[in-house]
Every structure is written in structure tokens, then in C-alpha cells.
Amino acid sequence: MEDLLQQVADGSLRGWRKWYAISHAARCYRCGNFLSRLKVTLNTLKLGSEPANADALARLKAQVRDLDQPK
């Protein structure tokens, strides 16, 4: 069941299996808790992804430009 709930949480589950997993989670406290907690976690991961280090990014972009110059 937890595998199905994970697919519900990440949006990859469709059709009757999704319906089955959601209706089970609505009745089962443990699975309902698991699903809501996982959704929060995945949303937080998506929204809060920290930006790349700006200085490092600038240096790497400079490296790309340098390699792109015709020799």
C-alpha cells in the first residue's frame, strides 16, 4: 500500500489504482497520515530547492564560454 501511496503523492498513479489508494487512505489513519506527510515533504522539496552557488555557477559558465571559443 505504501508504494501506491507514494505514487499518489508524486502524481504518477492514475485510474482505479489511484482511486483505490486514496479511498483506503481516507479510511485508514496510518495510511492517511503517511500520505499527507509525504505530500508535504515532496511539496517542500519541490518548492524549497536551494539555488545553486552563484559564484560557482559564474565560474562554470566562464569555463563553458572559454571552451566554446574557437581555437
Next chain:
Amino acid sequence: MILIILVIPADSKLTPAQVLEQELETILRVAKRLTLNEADAEDVVSQTIIIAFQKWESFDGRHPRSWLIQIMRNEWLQNLRKRKSRPETELVEAAEEGFWREVDSRLEAQFIYKALDDLGEDFRIAITLCDLEGLSYQEAAQIVDVPLGTFQSRLFRARKQLRSRVLELSGEPA
């Protein structure tokens, strides 16, 4: 019925510089999650850039992000083999533990990222690719070079472990 065939000229493929310009920030973020270290992340991305230029002719032009992350991961694995050991994860100081206990729910994100950094490398990269960077199961499986089913199972176990670790850090019951 009219059949329209679109022929894409061979020279329409983007240049390595264009692709890298688009993907560099993502590759650097994934590298940081993989290496857990800013300097190592920059080094491995720098190596990736060089290899991307060298291997550009053999690249088919599809899924450039996956291709670059795959190069980066392979380079990182080679670096680790050279070092013969994994870099040590920074030890959390007692003072920081105290801090973590005091924070409220607004700092949920910090718990989650801290928990993510605590996971093993395979689990961390699975979550990073699918849940942070939004790659499909298929693309991520290709990057880490395992069958799709194996990858899904690994991702699911990684999320379970992440959840348990978050609960542990936040002091909530499982």
C-alpha cells in the same frame, strides 16, 4: 490523407555551450546534493563540462539534462574510487542538535533537507532526481543505470527513510 514529414536538419542540434548554459544550474544543484560539498560539486561539474565538449559528437541530442547528469555522476563515482573512500559527512555538533529541537513547524523545510543529506548516496540521488529536479522515473533510472523497477523500489525506500528521518529530527512520533 496528407502525410507531413518534418525533417530536422542535422545542424539544428544545439551546441554544447547552449545546452550547458541551459542546464548548468540544475547540474550544479544535483552535484551539490550528491557530493554534499560545494567545492566537490564545482569540481565534478567542471569535469562534466570538459567531457560534454569532448563527447558532444556522440550525443544524440535527446534528454540533454539526463545525459549531463549521467556524465556528472560517473565522474563523481570515479573520483570516489580514486579517493578510495567516501567523504565524511559533516558531523552535526551538539549545539546544532539543540537548535533543531527548538525550531517550530516553519522550519519544516530545514528538517527535510537535513534528513535528505543524512540519507545514503543512492537514496539521496534518487530523491534529488525525481522529487527535487522533477525527472521521470525512466530518466532517473537511466541516469543511475539501473532497471526501472529497481529504481522505483529504491526511490520508494528512500522516501520512507526520508520520512522516518524527518520525524526523528522533528521529534514527532512515526
